[in-house]
Amino acid sequence: MSPVTPLLEPPEASSIAPHVDLLFYVMLTLSVIVIAGVVLAMGWFCLKYRRGTHADRSPRPPHSHWIEITWITIPLLLFLCIFAWSIRLYARMRTPPPGATPVYVVGKQWMWRIQHVGGQREINTLHVPLGRPIHLIMTSQDVIHSFFVPAFRLKQDVVPGMYTDLWFTATRPGTYQLDCAEYCGVDHSRMGGRVIVMQPAAFADWQRRHGGQSLAAQGAALFRKAGCSGCHDSQSSVHAPNLRGLYGRRVPLRDGSIVLADDSYIHDSIMLPDKQVAAGYSPIMPSFQGQLGESEVLELVAYIKSRNGKGAGP
Amino acid sequence: MSVISPAFETPAPIGHRSFYDEGNTLWSWLTTRDHKRIAILYAISITFFFLLGSLAAAMIRLELVTPAGDLWSAETYNKAFTFHGVVMVWFFLIPSIPVTLGNFLLPLMIGARDMAFPRLNLFSWYLFAVGGLFTMAALLAGGVDTGWTFYTPFSTMFSNTNVFLVIIGVFITGFSTILTGLNFIVTTHSLRAPGMTWFRLPLFVWAMYAVALVMMLATPVLAMTLSLIGLERFFGVGIFDPAMGGDPLLFQHMFWFYSHPAVYIMILPAMGVASELITCGARRNIFGYKFMIYAIVGISVIGFLVWGHHMFVSGMSLYAGIVFSILSFLVAVPSAIKVFNWTATLYKGTIDFTAWMLYAIGFVGLFMLGGVTGLFLAATALDVDLTDTFFVVAHFHYIMVGGSVMAYLGGIHYWWPKFTGRMYSAAWARFAAIMMFVGFNLTFFPQYLLGWAGMPRRYHQYDPQYQLLNVLSSAGAAVLGLAYLLPIIYLAWSLRHGAPAGPNPWRASGLEWLTDSPPPKHNFEVTPVVTHGPYQYTP
Amino acid sequence: MNGPRRKNGRLPVADLLAVLGVLVLLLGASIGSSLVPLGGWNTVVSLVASVLMALTILGFFMHLRHGTVLLRMVAAIGFVWLAILIVITFGDYFTRIPVPPPW
């Protein structure tokens, strides 16, 4: 554990964290100034005009548009500045840089299951290399959880039935607390873990030691086992789309709309096939809801993605 | 003790028969249509619920003294904060000021003989009571563990506690809220005394009017959303369940469309009370009366557009986050106007530090602190870090306990002579107010630090490094809890032993002070005619 | 509340029946249009018919035509608030950007 004194914030361990802290402390300073101003004014009035003092109590105007407008405008401008600042930071938090390494996360009452593209699996622990952007693609098997790493100043709800994502670049090696921040039932407070930030070399070493079959390869096996290939193989007699090169394409749907084939699209195609039916096909694909867990779906997604590259897959 | 403001032409003659004298059997109370008696029925009921909710708070705080989850089981802890939240929000704070002070004072302040629909008013109380019974039944049957926000799919598919009973309870109480709001709106529109124009209404009445509007337009959404949860639990079908193609975020949108306006249901009345107290306590007319009104209306309307700030990390779209964030900043502007105007009202006044004035000043300070930390949460990038931590818990307790509860108690102290005709011990009252202020800050200030340090909320056990602050917070809760008991004691004592108050012990202006304390059954022997604005103070 | 006191509700019976006729016609149009394949426009057409029917009822049967401004505002506010709820919620759904491709 990194040393955390009770009154201080956790260390800044991601590229975003210093920006968040700066915003926080600037807002804190502003707020303290404003609050101190108001409290001092009130305190001073309370002292000066308490009953029995000989203060000037001549009539004052019952209102003044100028004063009102001043103290509407100044806070408003302050608010707009803070808003602009925070929203830029927020947009940055939510836009993963191109080339970030994907890591798949499944929340489940009450544990975190993590799958790396290289096939490494972890539970309640996430190993990441220092200084490289990591892109978490997350979903939940049951209820809503929230992936929270205080040292990174980042948090994202993990919602069943959809993919949410979170990205960060760790900037300090060490072990950091991972919490579940969305109430999810009995053991919510125990649903924690660690994020271990390693030097790239150490990380590569870790990867090698724990690497098995890559996620896509596991997905390829599953593709056969779950029976997908029965329809989706090019030799299959069933009229089903060939999934090669599907990922990232724009897919025309039967109802006339066009959607981008991203992670969620593939996920929904497997779990809720009726939701979006590809044009030119009949809606005969069965739903795999209940038969495949979210982590298995992630393997399939990884496999289908992998078939975009050159010479990938059958 | 009888300085009647010169603003009103027809002071009521001093009568001898108060509304308490119209029969005192239990039956006469349970069938009453007198808004004043209904207010008292409500006051008793919500005090009961406040005590229940406080016991749950004591359970929470006792558990959090140690990092290990040792005192209660995790299930019990989860049920405790759920029950605490549900009871405090729906059975104490949302009704609190409107149904007691509002019910009692609204007709008096506008010079009416009663509410527009007295029977409906009584019916609302019965609905409230029945809703409360359902909620207590849920407690007796084992409690609920969903959190007061009932997030799906946990509440629909995974919790096997008595969600259904609580939902029915809240649903029924919701109807009570809607009907109360309806009554307030119609009363304010049609029963104002001659000469009582809109811009002569006391700010408390404006606050009641605005809050009634919010109650009517927001509560139906909650009722139906909760019904949908009930439906899903019963039939295993539904639109919030991702397993069936439903969407949990849809629930959050619907819930917060109600629940954010609901937080303004909790603060607007408090602002109304504070305006009355500060003007009287400083013997100065409110500064910027019209701006105060615009601020009230502004808060209640813009307040409907910001609900998504509870969903910044929920998976909602980035663009929606931007819109909700800026709107949340905008809604803070009218609150700022109010804080500044209250402060300016003190200027060149003659300030008496009665207990209720202490509460009012405490209210302004604590509300400001809570509100400003609300801005931290509205700043999306900070919310990503702070959401679902104790920072949020501290934010809303500062506003709800430090703000609304303080204002409610201030209002009770201010109008107590009017309600009962008796004075309470001023010294004890001041002592309790100060003790409460100290205990409150000790309880909740450490929670800001906890939140910034990263302690998530709704945690039954936590990491040891957070212990010191948690112990401080629990100690504060003990002080705060004891301070809450004091008013109950000395106010009860005053009922028998307090000095008679007379119609206007604080020399306040406002129609309610023209009539007897306690007022006669129909409030005014002669309908007053109003020729001036609401505040007629000279220092 | 002190708007002009009209002879509310004193439309001749014949007029009321004519209004009913209009309503039934609109209903017929709505049903008829739904049987014609117009794609997405089917719903639009039938909803427009519904809005017209609702306005007719509000205006004639509920006498809002002669109502005060206040009453009209009250009648409208429910719809306006509902529109806020629906528009903003859909705003979220429409702008949820898909998770961009990670490589």
Added chain:
Amino acid sequence: MNSISHARPAFLEQQFDDPLQQRESSVFGMWAFLATEILFFGVLFLGYAICRWRFPVAFAEAAKHTDLVLGSIETAVLLVSSCVVTIALRDLRLGGRRLAAALLLATAMLGLLFLALHGKEYYDEFHEGLMPGVHYTLAQPHAVHMKLFFCLYYFITLYHSLHVTVGVLLLLAMSWRTFRGGFSADYTTPVEVTSMYWHLVDIVWIFVFPLMYLVGR
């Protein structure tokens, strides 16, 4: 301004100064209540809109299972009833009694007819196995998401039928009171307010109908 002492008609409640104030308060109150009703139903429509937007095909498929003929008749019945209650109120205001009472009764009967027709629909749907959670036998490709439609369909129509039932009871009471001479040309407020409620029930149905019955035809 001292209005308590004037001759007060028996129906005038003590908190009001005169009959006009009482009537306007009641009417205003009813409008305000109707605004909340719109939101009550409105949330469900939001749920419907989102689900339909997500599953357009399933919704079109599911809506085909509703009974267009019965649904259309029900709509017409409600429209006629709305007209009838307006005529009843008109007659009452012109001093009528028997005709008004009869028309109010007729309105209630139309309401009952609506409920009966809808009951018939529910009965058929039960036998077709269209009730998720109770008896659901659909097995076509979109069956899972069609449940969403049915779930909303039953919830909205049942909630609406509850309103119709309340309306019928109120109308029966009003008819009886009218028949007993409880109202006069000066005092029609309860009937007026009831009729407003009834119109709202009608308006809600006017939106339910195209969304539930006319989709995917």
